[in-house]
Amino acid sequence: MLPMPSAETTRTERLPTLTGKKSGELMLIDKGEYGEQLDLLAEAIGAVARLNNRQGARNAYDRCVKAIFETGKVPATCPTDPGSGSP
């Protein structure tokens, strides 16, 4: 019997979508600086997405390896051929 990770270690991260709430006040900002901030924000959101992908890989790893060692068969929900992309 292989151990299963605790629920806490399989958690993923979610972000709320922007609602575009307006205050009605306008202000000026340097275009270069605003662009840089947007870059970082976009990269940060992408980093969350990639880490979620890896958390999914880790979850799949735990589930599939456990099933393979306990039943001797690869479950239908686990990928087997490294050549094919997502199942």
Add this chain to the structure above:
Amino acid sequence: MAFLIAIALGWKWPGWAARLFGWIVPVLVAIAAVGAMIGLIYRQGETAGRTRTEARADKARAKTVAVARADERQAQATVDAIGKRVATEDDQTSILVRTKIREMHDALDATPGTVNGDPRSAVPVDAGSVRDHLNALIVDADRSADAADAER
């Protein structure tokens, strides 16, 4: 003791002792022979039994090891496949991020700045398009979270 001393001194054996001796010796020999036989058979049986049991245990062990090795190979293939899949997903996310960053910069470049540093000539940024681009990335991140939760 007295009997042994009598024999040693060359006394004649009493008739009953000679009869008893003639009777007891073959019986003892027979018992010894049967005992030796039983011992031999037991030993042979034990050796043969052990050899057979060991052979059977070896075979069973070899089978178990073979099954474990097969499981390990299958597990490795699956883990490799998972690795390939996550690499593809990461690449897709990175491409999406680069695309959205470029689109936001294109939109910013198209937005006119202030004329001669005069704040009153400023044009509002199309915040809606910026928001849409960022939301597209957030939706991608949340979709990854859904997929990861489904793998549990």
